[in-house]
Amino acid sequence: MTRLIVDNTAAVPPTAQMALRQGQAEVLLDVDLQADELRRRAHWDTKPILSLDLLNLLLTMPVSSAVPAEGFSDYDWRRLKAGSRIGAVDITGGHAGPRATRRAVPPLTVRHATVRARHWRTGLSAASRFAPYCSRDLVLDGLPADDLELRLEADYLGVGICVRGDDPDQRVRRVIEPARFRPARYTGASWLFAERLLAEHAVMLEG
Numbered sequence: 001m002t003r004l005i006v007d008n009t010a011a012v013p014p015t016a017q018m019a020l021r022q023g024q025a026e027v028l029l030d031v032d033l034q035a036d037e038l039r040r041r042a043h044w045d046t047k048p049i050l051s052l053d054l055l056n057l058l059l060t061m062p063v064s065s066a067v068p069a070e071g072f073s074d075y076d077w078r079r080l081k082a083g084s085r086i087g088a089v090d091i092t093g094g095h096a097g098p099r100a101t102r103r104a105v106p107p108l109t110v111r112h113a114t115v116r117a118r119h120w121r122t123g124l125s126a127a128s129r130f131a132p133y134c135s136r137d138l139v140l141d142g143l144p145a146d147d148l149e150l151r152l153e154a155d156y157l158g159v160g161i162c163v164r165g166d167d168p169d170q171r172v173r174r175v176i177e178p179a180r181f182r183p184a185r186y187t188g189a190s191w192l193f194a195e196r197l198l199a200e201h202a203v204m205l206e207g
Helices: 035-044 051-058 072-086 120-128 147-158 188-200
Strands: 002-007 015-022 026-033 067-068 089-092 099-102 108-116 135-140 159-163 174-177 203-206
Touching: 015 188, 026 120, 051 072, 051 188, 072 089, 072 099, 108 120, 108 188, 120 135, 120 147, 120 159, 120 174, 147 174, 188 203
Parallel strands: 002 203, 108 135, 135 159
Antiparallel strands: 015 026, 026 108, 067 099, 089 099, 159 174
């Protein structure tokens, strides 16, 4: 697990970079951290939420508003009880009967993925896996002699192409702009991706 220490004193939302490996490709993710949610989880020592069923259910609930138990199926209520044990939901009783209050929100938002690979097909394959979550760039050491197929596939997939060359001091040159990321809606799968990133990278806020 990688431990990230982030300065939370700035006025803008804190950001971080998270490194991953996808086969033979290296991936660097630019993320915006949800500081309030990370502080809440740290205070209650809660764990990442790795149940897609629970995350899909949470997305149907308002945040911080109690919902009566009769509004859920027996299966969903069991999911919420499990969620209460990891700090995602509060379950309360009272005269009106049991209620569930959603506390958890996504802990981070992925803004951009930068993929580095020696071979462009490998890089495009790795970059394609992040299509549901963010915009993407592929950084190559150089372009193939005949780069038409690369350009066509990258344009079709919406992946930007950059070339850095052999000299480490040389500036990266952009060849193709990445497509703008336009999510149709926020899904449980997107939230699960954020939770898995959090599980792999322990984030500590300072300040």
